[in-house]
Amino acid sequence: MVLLQIIAGGLLLGAVYALFSSGLTLIWGMMNFINFAHGEFVMLGMYVALLVLTWIGGGPGVFGLAAALGLFILGAAIYFLLIRQVMRGPMLAQILSTFGLALLLRYAAFWMFSPNFVTLPPTVLSGTVNLHGILLGVPQLVAGLVAGLLALAMHLLLTRTAIGSQLLAVAEDRHAAMLMGIRPDRMQALAWGLSAASAGIAGALMALSYPFSPSVGETFALTAFVVVTMGGFGSVPGAMLAGLIVGLIQALSAYYFGPIYKDVIVYALFVALLWFRPQGLLGTA
Amino acid sequence: MRWASLAVAAALLLYPWLVAGTDSAAFLQDMGALVLLAAIGASAWNIIGGYAGQISVGHAMFFGVGAYLPLIVYTQWQLPPLAGVPLGIAVSLVLALVVGVPTFRLVGHYFSMATIAVAELVRIVMGNWDFVGAAIGIMGPATPRGWWDLIFRSAVPYYYIFLVVLAVLLAVTWQMQRSRLGYYLRALRAGERAARSLGVPVRRYKLYALMLSATFTSLAGSLYALKTGFIDPDSGFGILVSVQMIITAALGGAGTLFGPLIGAVILVPLQTATNTWFGGGGSGLTYIIYGGIIVLIARFEPGGLVELWHRLAALRLQRRGAKRHAA
Numbered sequence: 001m002v003l004l005q006i007i008a009g010g011l012l013l014g015a016v017y018a019l020f021s022s023g024l025t026l027i028w029g030m031m032n033f034i035n036f037a038h039g040e041f042v043m044l045g046m047y048v049a050l051l052v053l054t055w056i057g058g059g060p061g062v063f064g065l066a067a068a069l070g071l072f073i074l075g076a077a078i079y080f081l082l083i084r085q086v087m088r089g090p091m092l093a094q095i096l097s098t099f100g101l102a103l104l105l106r107y108a109a110f111w112m113f114s115p116n117f118v119t120l121p122p123t124v125l126s127g128t129v130n131l132h133g134i135l136l137g138v139p140q141l142v143a144g145l146v147a148g149l150l151a152l153a154m155h156l157l158l159t160r161t162a163i164g165s166q167l168l169a170v171a172e173d174r175h176a177a178m179l180m181g182i183r184p185d186r187m188q189a190l191a192w193g194l195s196a197a198s199a200g201i202a203g204a205l206m207a208l209s210y211p212f213s214p215s216v217g218e219t220f221a222l223t224a225f226v227v228v229t230m231g232g233f234g235s236v237p238g239a240m241l242a243g244l245i246v247g248l249i250q251a252l253s254a255y256y257f258g259p260i261y262k263d264v265i266v267y268a269l270f271v272a273l274l275w276f277r278p279q280g281l282l283g284t285a
Numbered sequence: 286m287r288w289a290s291l292a293v294a295a296a297l298l299l300y301p302w303l304v305a306g307t308d309s310a311a312f313l314q315d316m317g318a319l320v321l322l323a324a325i326g327a328s329a330w331n332i333i334g335g336y337a338g339q340i341s342v343g344h345a346m347f348f349g350v351g352a353y354l355p356l357i358v359y360t361q362w363q364l365p366p367l368a369g370v371p372l373g374i375a376v377s378l379v380l381a382l383v384v385g386v387p388t389f390r391l392v393g394h395y396f397s398m399a400t401i402a403v404a405e406l407v408r409i410v411m412g413n414w415d416f417v418g419a420a421i422g423i424m425g426p427a428t429p430r431g432w433w434d435l436i437f438r439s440a441v442p443y444y445y446i447f448l449v450v451l452a453v454l455l456a457v458t459w460q461m462q463r464s465r466l467g468y469y470l471r472a473l474r475a476g477e478r479a480a481r482s483l484g485v486p487v488r489r490y491k492l493y494a495l496m497l498s499a500t501f502t503s504l505a506g507s508l509y510a511l512k513t514g515f516i517d518p519d520s521g522f523g524i525l526v527s528v529q530m531i532i533t534a535a536l537g538g539a540g541t542l543f544g545p546l547i548g549a550v551i552l553v554p555l556q557t558a559t560n561t562w563f564g565g566g567g568s569g570l571t572y573i574i575y576g577g578i579i580v581l582i583a584r585f586e587p588g589g590l591v592e593l594w595h596r597l598a599a600l601r602l603q604r605r606g607a608k609r610h611a612a
Contacts, residue, residue, distance in 0.1 A: 034394035086583050092539055093587040095340040095397050100579025103528060107572040218524065222405060225398045260413050267406040274387040274399055
């Protein structure tokens, strides 16, 4: 019974990982670009939730939307101000642009919010539900389900809509897409906005049940690296599956080896993936 | 140019003596040693990050290993810390292979992702491993048992030890630039696919560059531990250790011989100043500024100050030429 409960908890958290990792893999697939500040977007989503809840009030729906909207704008702005220029530059510029951004956002948050851990004030989502003896916290349950649905929505957006086709067209061939009347800059800004928004909502959802501080971003960025690598280059369905697997592995390793080692095992898994299966679980060599 | 280099060399040699007469001689001498140490770390990073163009954001793993092993051999077996230096290099080389072998056959950002993940992995393990002092860290000998413990009250002996190591590192880098390794690295930085199609064994040479870089980064860590006599997980393996190397090299000029030294001469005093001006809380502000500087370098001048200088010099020449042409 304990094991089942741990598996359920791991999968629910894994669904949130799947959501923000889909955002990372979207950019990766479109532009062959890894955003080192993605974890900081998640962290910012958490603080947007905190600020909205304390200043404006409202429920998780309100601050979830605020986090999505705020991070969407930030992501698109970062694309226009920074990424567009470094994208075709040397590797040094590509990596350092978002790495420096991560540092800037993290320490700006330290400065504004202090490095201490905080928790959200209680919301309407509280208590636990009992599913045939498996006790699940309502906030975790809601976060996992919403995140799962949103990740699915992202996948459908990319595969079933005109916008999705345009995004993929730009990813495939920027110039050919331009000849078809698609504006690549707009599409890529949209991708950055969506990517950051997915991180923002994921952050707001996790803020419901976990304490957070400005330094949590690094862990999320690394978790997302593992998830997107396991999911395979640019694959949203892959990232969804891998997110659930990583959540599960974390929960089980926290249970069997102690909570300190849950990240160690996931990072070691990343190195193992690079050695033995760099194309990801679903990818082909 | 030759006179300029001679003047710089003389200034570096005489610096501790030049500031000896001032009121804050000890402080300035200590800062001089720190500048040289930062230059060693950044020059070591520069071999893989600058010359080979493979951006490591987790070089702290080598620095930390180099810093821990001298103090581990002391606390465990009472050996002189110096004995741990080659061990640190050996472990660093193993880490370099663990990270480099799988990622250098892949294109894209895998190498950078792997470096930060492994550095973080090692940091967490060290922070929870009682053998190496866990989160508290470990200390070196409190009083010297002989000269070989390399414990000095003044910063001046450290200054000269660091200067010798930096000189060796720069000589090795200079020699590398003119050797097969240097040309291959330049080729693969300009275009990996083109380099490979011309028969450059890209993977192998990236690995050589990483191993050379790891060796000297580990040495930088050892020197830090010898001077400080203390190490903990964050000052050895923390992300900010890597940041320091990256920003120092990138500000001066990644992929240039003297860029890292220039970066260190600017940044270390700047950091000391912000820490004094803003007190203990200033360190956070320092890293906001660092993040900003890194973004600006990436966005506007990936070649750093050296490149900027060359560009301005070229512009001035062009203007002079235009003026002469007009006249």
